[in-house]
Amino acid sequence: MGLGVESVFGDSVVTTKLDKAVNWARSYSLWPMAFGTACCGIEFMSVAASKHDISRFGAEVVRFSPRQADLMIVAGTISYKQAPVLKKIYDQMCEPKWVISMGACASSGGFYDNYTTLQGIDEIIPVDEYIAGCPPRPEAVLDAIMRIQEKAQNDSIIKDRVKAFKGILDA
Amino acid sequence: MHKPDMIVEPKELKPTIIKLKNDEGFNLLLDITAIDYLAYPIKSEKRFALIYILRDKSFKKSITIKTYLDNDKLEIESLSDLFYSADWAERETFDQYGIKFLNHPNLKRVLNHHQFVGHPLRKNYIITQGQVCTETESLMDEMTPLMTSKGYTKEDLEEIMYLNIGPSHPATHGTIRNFMALEGETIRGCVTEIGYLHRGFEKSCENHNYNQIIPYTDRLNYCSAILNNIGFSKTVEEMLNIDITERAKFIRVIIGELSRITDHLVCNAANMVDMGGLTNFWYLFAPRDKAYDLFSKLTGARLTNTYTRIGGLEFDLYDGFAYDLEEVLKDVEKAIEDALSLVAHNKIFLDRTQDVGVITKELAISAGITGPNLRASGIDYDIRKTNPYYHYESFDFDVVIGSHGDVYDRIMCRFEEMRQSMSIIRQAMKQLPDGPINVDMPSIVMPDKKNVYGNIEGLMNQFKLVMDGVKVPEGEYYSATEAGNGELGFYIVSDGSGTPYKVKCRPPSFYSLSAFPKVVENTMLADAVITMASMNFIAGEFDR
Numbered sequence: 001m002g003l004g005v006e007s008v009f010g011d012s013v014v015t016t017k018l019d020k021a022v023n024w025a026r027s028y029s030l031w032p033m034a035f036g037t038a039c040c041g042i043e044f045m046s047v048a049a050s051k052h053d054i055s056r057f058g059a060e061v062v063r064f065s066p067r068q069a070d071l072m073i074v075a076g077t078i079s080y081k082q083a084p085v086l087k088k089i090y091d092q093m094c095e096p097k098w099v100i101s102m103g104a105c106a107s108s109g110g111f112y113d114n115y116t117t118l119q120g121i122d123e124i125i126p127v128d129e130y131i132a133g134c135p136p137r138p139e140a141v142l143d144a145i146m147r148i149q150e151k152a153q154n155d156s157i158i159k160d161r162v163k164a165f166k167g168i169l170d171a
Numbered sequence: 172m173h174k175p176d177m178i179v180e181p182k183e184l185k186p187t188i189i190k191l192k193n194d195e196g197f198n199l200l201l202d203i204t205a206i207d208y209l210a211y212p213i214k215s216e217k218r219f220a221l222i223y224i225l226r227d228k229s230f231k232k233s234i235t236i237k238t239y240l241d242n243d244k245l246e247i248e249s250l251s252d253l254f255y256s257a258d259w260a261e262r263e264t265f266d267q268y269g270i271k272f273l274n275h276p277n278l279k280r281v282l283n284h285h286q287f288v289g290h291p292l293r294k295n296y297i298i299t300q301g302q303v304c305t306e307t308e309s310l311m312d313e314m315t316p317l318m319t320s321k322g323y324t325k326e327d328l329e330e331i332m333y334l335n336i337g338p339s340h341p342a343t344h345g346t347i348r349n350f351m352a353l354e355g356e357t358i359r360g361c362v363t364e365i366g367y368l369h370r371g372f373e374k375s376c377e378n379h380n381y382n383q384i385i386p387y388t389d390r391l392n393y394c395s396a397i398l399n400n401i402g403f404s405k406t407v408e409e410m411l412n413i414d415i416t417e418r419a420k421f422i423r424v425i426i427g428e429l430s431r432i433t434d435h436l437v438c439n440a441a442n443m444v445d446m447g448g449l450t451n452f453w454y455l456f457a458p459r460d461k462a463y464d465l466f467s468k469l470t471g472a473r474l475t476n477t478y479t480r481i482g483g484l485e486f487d488l489y490d491g492f493a494y495d496l497e498e499v500l501k502d503v504e505k506a507i508e509d510a511l512s513l514v515a516h517n518k519i520f521l522d523r524t525q526d527v528g529v530i531t532k533e534l535a536i537s538a539g540i541t542g543p544n545l546r547a548s549g550i551d552y553d554i555r556k557t558n559p560y561y562h563y564e565s566f567d568f569d570v571v572i573g574s575h576g577d578v579y580d581r582i583m584c585r586f587e588e589m590r591q592s593m594s595i596i597r598q599a600m601k602q603l604p605d606g607p608i609n610v611d612m613p614s615i616v617m618p619d620k621k622n623v624y625g626n627i628e629g630l631m632n633q634f635k636l637v638m639d640g641v642k643v644p645e646g647e648y649y650s651a652t653e654a655g656n657g658e659l660g661f662y663i664v665s666d667g668s669g670t671p672y673k674v675k676c677r678p679p680s681f682y683s684l685s686a687f688p689k690v691v692e693n694t695m696l697a698d699a700v701i702t703m704a705s706m707n708f709i710a711g712e713f714d715r
Binding site: 035036037038039041042043045046049050051052064076077079080081082083084085086089111112113114115116117118119134135137168169 | 283284291296297298299300301302303304305307338339340341345346366367368369370371374375378386387389390393394437441452453456457459460463473474475710711
């Protein structure tokens, strides 16, 4: 006795495009790498906690190892001292990978327009989605995850995903 | 005019402090900082002055000592042999101002990158001049002498395994780098590197007027933003010599204590995740989210509230606040009960926390540790009791004291402090007076919008306050409040304009973090992780 789709389909064959099947799986099981440095990191904890519950979107397996993750969420201010660390961790993530820049600091430096703060992480790594707010509400983070899911639906496993990107830390 | 308590010659400084320490019991070095007089309106012959802030053993008195340095001799004798806390404090002053401390064990940068050129808090350093630095510091310059001092020979050191924990590591809860020397799983030496979240708080303060700085203070200890708002506003109000309204005082107490609760909830929740108890995290986080709903209803923001203004508050309490607050408190009570029911008699929890990560009284005082971390070590110091403000003396609450100074005591102190905070909130709600929330002073508080749009006086008032800011009389002043992590002090130098000439924040977790390498020495690696979580290091606060 099957409980899911197998109870309807039995042992019949389903045809689909490989891209569709792979993208379906990828987009609903994003594994985030939470690069939390500051206040946004605390709000990211709220996104994961009971009320907002990131697992409703299949993205609850938060990894702190870049090797095990495919969605980087940069939550917090990135200082010039931190920038090489962020770049290294991004480079260690395997393709396919996406980046969410959470909050004003990660996206643009925020109101830290001074000698310490990188004026937006897109100076060093490519960013897929930006979230406004200081810090953004958890709903905004969930919205960004949904936008990443949409993007993942339109990907192709045949095409090379590596983007032409040159940041200030790329030699 | 507010002035420092003592002004001494540079060569007299160390003898004076030794005398204060030995004869008058000033054994807590709170902070060291410098002032650069280059851009000061009244020209000064000597460009740099150093400020030392100490507190005595009754914790009631604090003293600020100032010394002017000769322009051709930017150096002074180090205090690192007298106070453990002087080590990092002097490194920071060197880093930010380029003042040398003679006989300091390892005078190098602490917040900025080691390849950074120049000293950013000097007035001639351009605020936006960022520097891209890429090389990682090996930290062996600190590790090798540390290990040699413990009797390790060159051959022994080859057997040691070195391990980096951080800057990006789940155990660091932020951005700290701990470089550890391990024998098996035992830590024989630890060196901590910070500065990965240095956001130039102090430099930005010199560029904004007083009310514009309040949002920056939110982001110091972002787990309890309102407590920072209160600390900063209170210091400025004392410089202005104004007494805020009774209602504002009570509201500050209520919202401040609620912030303390959310701060402790995060700390304990995260600590127990590190121990493998994820359920506690869900239990403790749910009421915290409810508290955030209340904050966002009241202030418009969940986390970074910017609730106070110089002279009062941004908003009065909304209708139905009392009901919402009571709902939150009930949930917090339930959550504490639930979490404790899981851990209080749990053998694994007790074995992992008791007698682990012990902070001795001597180290705590010498390192300038304050707040729950100090109280867990058995020292009765809470600014709300020793130097009460906002009628704290009239509320009935206990200072929670531990006995061993271990991880267990720190967790339990925080749980009990939450209960005490709830009691304070309930008492304050009962006595909450009616009346205005802002002082009636047009030079400080923004006029009503109906006046801004209705008459020229109101319009001009608004214009002047926005363009010039609140003008604070010339002088320099230190004041502290009891924040989530301990004594949060602000040392403000005003030149009489609407923008502070200098703001120095005395961050409690900067000093507790400086003691961390000492605390985890000769403990197990896994214990260091929970020790770190139990001391509640907030990157926004120690890196600023």
